[in-house]
Amino acid sequence: MRLLFLGDIIGRSGREAIIRNLADWREKLSLDLVVANGENASHGYGLSPDIAKNLHSAGVDVITLGNHAWDRRDMLGYINQAPHIVRPANYPVGTPGQGTHIVEISRGRRALVINVMGRIFMDPLDDPFRVVSEILSKHRLGVTVHAILIDVHAEATSEKMGFGAYFDGRASVVVGTHTHVPTADHRILPAGTAYQTDAGMCGDYDSVIGMGKPAALHKLVRKTPGDRPQPAEGEATVCGLMVETDDATGLARKVAPLRIGGHLAPNWPDF
Amino acid sequence: MRLLFLGDIIGRSGREAIIRNLADWREKLSLDLVVANGENASHGYGLSPDIAKNLHSAGVDVITLGNHAWDRRDMLGYINQAPHIVRPANYPVGTPGQGTHIVEISRGRRALVINVMGRIFMDPLDDPFRVVSEILSKHRLGVTVHAILIDVHAEATSEKMGFGAYFDGRASVVVGTHTHVPTADHRILPAGTAYQTDAGMCGDYDSVIGMGKPAALHKLVRKTPGDRPQPAEGEATVCGLMVETDDATGLARKVAPLRIGGHLAPNWPDF
Amino acid sequence: MRLLFLGDIIGRSGREAIIRNLADWREKLSLDLVVANGENASHGYGLSPDIAKNLHSAGVDVITLGNHAWDRRDMLGYINQAPHIVRPANYPVGTPGQGTHIVEISRGRRALVINVMGRIFMDPLDDPFRVVSEILSKHRLGVTVHAILIDVHAEATSEKMGFGAYFDGRASVVVGTHTHVPTADHRILPAGTAYQTDAGMCGDYDSVIGMGKPAALHKLVRKTPGDRPQPAEGEATVCGLMVETDDATGLARKVAPLRIGGHLAPNWPDF
Amino acid sequence: MRLLFLGDIIGRSGREAIIRNLADWREKLSLDLVVANGENASHGYGLSPDIAKNLHSAGVDVITLGNHAWDRRDMLGYINQAPHIVRPANYPVGTPGQGTHIVEISRGRRALVINVMGRIFMDPLDDPFRVVSEILSKHRLGVTVHAILIDVHAEATSEKMGFGAYFDGRASVVVGTHTHVPTADHRILPAGTAYQTDAGMCGDYDSVIGMGKPAALHKLVRKTPGDRPQPAEGEATVCGLMVETDDATGLARKVAPLRIGGHLAPNWPDF
Ligand SMILES: [Fe+2]
Ligand SMILES: [Fe+2]
Ligand SMILES: [Fe+2]
Ligand SMILES: [Fe+2]
Ligand SMILES: [Fe+2]
Ligand SMILES: [Fe+2]
Ligand SMILES: [Fe+2]
Ligand SMILES: [Fe+2]
Secondary structure, eight states: OEEEEEOOBOHHHHHHHHHHHHHHHHHHTTOSEEEEEOTTTTTTSOOOHHHHHHHHHTTOOEEEOOTTTTSSTHHHHHGGGOTTEEOOTTSOTTOSSBSEEEEEOSTTOEEEEEEEEOOTTSOOOSOHHHHHHHHHTTOOBTTTBSEEEEEEEOSOHHHHHHHHHHHBTTBSEEEEESSOSBBSOOEEOTTSOEEESOBOOBBOSSSBTTBOHHHHHIIIIIOSOOSOOOBOOSOOBEEEEEEEEOTTTOOEEEEEEEEESTTSOOBOOOO | OEEEEEOOBOHHHHHHHHHHHHHHHHHHTTOSEEEEEOTTTTTTSOOOHHHHHHHHHTTOOEEEOOTTTTSSTHHHHHGGGOTTEEOOTTSOTTOSSBSEEEEEOGGGOEEEEEEEEOOTTSOOOSOHHHHHHHHHTTOOBTTTBSEEEEEEEOSOHHHHHHHHHHHBTTBSEEEEESSOSBBSOOEEOTTSOEEESOBOOBBOSSSBTTBOHHHHHIIIIIOSOOSOOOBOOSOOBEEEEEEEEOTTTOOEEEEEEEEESTTSOOBOOOO | OEEEEEOOBOHHHHHHHHHHHHHHHHHHTTOSEEEEEOTTTTTTSOOOHHHHHHHHHTTOOEEEOOTTTTSSTHHHHHGGGOTTEEOOTTSOTTOSSBSEEEEEOGGGOEEEEEEEEOOTTSOOOSOHHHHHHHHHTTOOBTTTBSEEEEEEEOSOHHHHHHHHHHHBTTBSEEEEESSOSOBSOOEEOTTSOEEESOOOOBBOSSSBTTBOHHHHHIIIIIOSOOSOOOBOOSOOBEEEEEEEEOTTTOOEEEEEEEEESTTSOOBOOOO | OEEEEEOOBOHHHHHHHHHHHHHHHHHHTTOSEEEEEOTTTTTTSOOOHHHHHHHHHHTOOEEEOOTTTTSSTHHHHHGGGOTTEEOOTTSOTTOSSBSEEEEEOGGGOEEEEEEEEOOTTSOOOSOHHHHHHHHHTTOOBTTTBSEEEEEEEOSOHHHHHHHHHHHBTTBSEEEEESSOSOBSOOEEOTTSOEEESOOOOBBOSSSBTTBOHHHHHIIIIIOSOOSOOOBOOSOOBEEEEEEEEOTTTOOEEEEEEEEESTTSOOBOOOO
16 A cells, blocks of 8 residues: 655645645555645644645545644534544543544555644643554454554654654554654664654745744744744645555555655655 | 764764764765764763763764753863863853864864754753854854854754744854754755754664663653663664855855664765 | 641651651541651652651551652552552553552541642643542442542642642542642632642751752752752651541531641641 | 732732722731732733723732733833833843832832743743842842842742742842742741742632633643633632831841632731
């Protein structure tokens, strides 16, 4: 199976770069599944139902979220009607939406997508290690589902690398989001899980993690409130991770970053 | 001028990969200056005088530090005798050592190295924006010094990208350390400063940020104290950033990551 | 039922003040149950088996813990043999010890003691609201147990006041620990639960939260490592909260702080 | 000199209790100076110019602030016209307003009021120990000013007790704010400074640190956004600290908490 995961989409710049190109990339890369983190898709703050629909139409099969999941309050009501939008699984019991979604792929194959949030330097949700262990205990990789992708939305590299190490061999892909900067550590872990600490954002990198520089710097340097940061509007770099898995085992065979457009060094997966 | 910056050196694995190869790399890459972050060089915790000497002999001109600067208490006494060891400049007045060092390069050129620590999710030191502004106000890039490299040791990507944006055009290189994962966002910022959010560690990536997996996972998952994490002992990936600057302006002309050995995708600067 | 809760015992000064006086106080105050937080009883860091035995012999029926629970590693092995030592209930499943203990009081009465840790500004354990709700769902206050005391070991006043409000009417006492400073907000909440945001420490207040001033100030002001802080050795103020409950309802009838000795204004419960 | 410091005023309930009573208390207690923390006076979020004027008219000589200083943006413009409104002194250079104010008292006496913010678990401002040391170096207690009151707006009890210990003998009063809960540790420190870790709020304690319980609990328990917390509207407890100083030395002679109204045990200073 061939999967593409795209990191946090930041406002219009990020959305349009994806909407413009994804159909073409799906074909060129023979993709079976596209997952994207949409927590900043609506002007940097949350995900609106309309934007979710547009991304879905453009070829994003599953949208994951994070600490900005509910910045758009309408998502609290909408998410239960949109099972392909997945919020962190470790919100308390009773939170709207689900933390997992199973996608039916061609030829009877099924892929499980999980979204979970880290706790270090973040609002403390339930234990992500326990919650994901419980989810995985209900599935057999390569048997009940043919691929498992986990978007671990977290700040600390220790928590993300620890998450990869802990679930190595039990998921096809563990990929981080939230820091808005792609890491150069994509690899297949010893037991077969594709891993990258952060997918990076789909947004304008001539910015401070996607937001316009003056307002972001005001906050960092002046410490008094200034204008609310708005997404930078320059050309986005679409950043993601492509993985090819073995349907029989569900483990990764190949992994490569995708980086296209904007200000970062480009990389096109060559498999 | 051609500079190589190497990220946090983690214990024996990281040290030996550098000591074994650096003379060769200095020649092949025609390097004028090598700077490395040594805060984890002594078994993961701090920097001992002996290890500092070994790294210096191997061709590391300047060693920067971070929040682990003083894990080896003898560094508090030694640092004043070793001006090429630079601790974060924003420690309180009266802290042993200096936050800057000027290296004399061939043909009368001089390079200024600055180490500074971020404050978001870290122990609050003095304002890094103010402290570095004050340091830079005493120098003219391309005139009094021909290159300025800043190692910003910080957790949050927002603070590091903000730091790059704020000092863009006033330094040759702004490069991050501390997260132990290399980022894939190396580039030259609009006003001419080479930038990468994190250089990554020089250590074994089959680990949790350089430390052995069982002890690190115990801490993350079990929350009770376990064995003290020790550096992983597999082959290190040496991770760094190479920059070529213009001596007349002090700004960056070329930038590329260096990644060699171990478990990450290799990259050799091709200039 | 008449209960006395004593806040974090800090080293020798705090222990001795309790051991010297508790038998007398038990009698004068007609106490049915004494609970004390012992996370700093062993020289400020953790609780040793021997010190636990001494406190128990002196009349402390139940000892609660907190983030320092395991500073003394031998507690990891000992706690399972000592059911009257209670560690935070929201450690992950599989942690040694228990988060609750039921004490048999005279005339067939039973008191349930719960220890739980907050998460704001602390290492993220499981959700304290959920964990305590689950514990309480197995008991009926005034029927299966005649009193329920919860020691909520937490940093943020918002989390502690929120905890009191959330469990008001479902426990006899919600009392905070961890900040080492007694609060002056003891009261009976609208639905009948006695509450105080922090019981304060049993230790020498001529200190920085119980530790000697020079080492503590070095850490705050100098930011370089200095001597390991040691408990201050002056006379302790024993700080706690006394509550009288109604055995039929399990709710609080009277509440008053106890503060004796040392540098704080004294208060002796007058009921 | 006789000073009264009142803790964080929370919305209408807190304001009205002060406005209704302060003239009477000034007389009964023979107060020379009244200082109050106003960072939550405007509906819980910041301080508006109009409310500042009302408090001033009611007898509050100086208003201090904290992390909510700028919730009302108009304060950024107004504060420079209102020198008796003091914001934390350790904001970066260039921040509107001042961190100190000197009040002329009867018979040629002068009192210096300082506001400063802690950094532990808070947005990192400049070093409060250094900033206040610099301010104090320009004054001689008992000579150039007859009293010095420092409102240290901070979260951690360690930082506040450390602050008291560090400036003991150099100020008349060090009193904490920000946690909205009064502490019971008022005392005169060994070198003569009156101290209390937190003055507590002037607001309705049947709440979560002054805000209505349902919205505050939603945030703590549910983790999804709910209604914006609003100040609780029940009767306020006015909480503060009264100090009598010696004009010749500037040091404290007597100290007592003031707590009146609402749900807390009352205390009226008896000197
Ligand atoms: Fe994001
Ligand atoms: Fe995020
Ligand atoms: Fe490091
Ligand atoms: Fe570090
Ligand atoms: Fe404690
Ligand atoms: Fe504690
Ligand atoms: Fe505050
Ligand atoms: Fe406040």
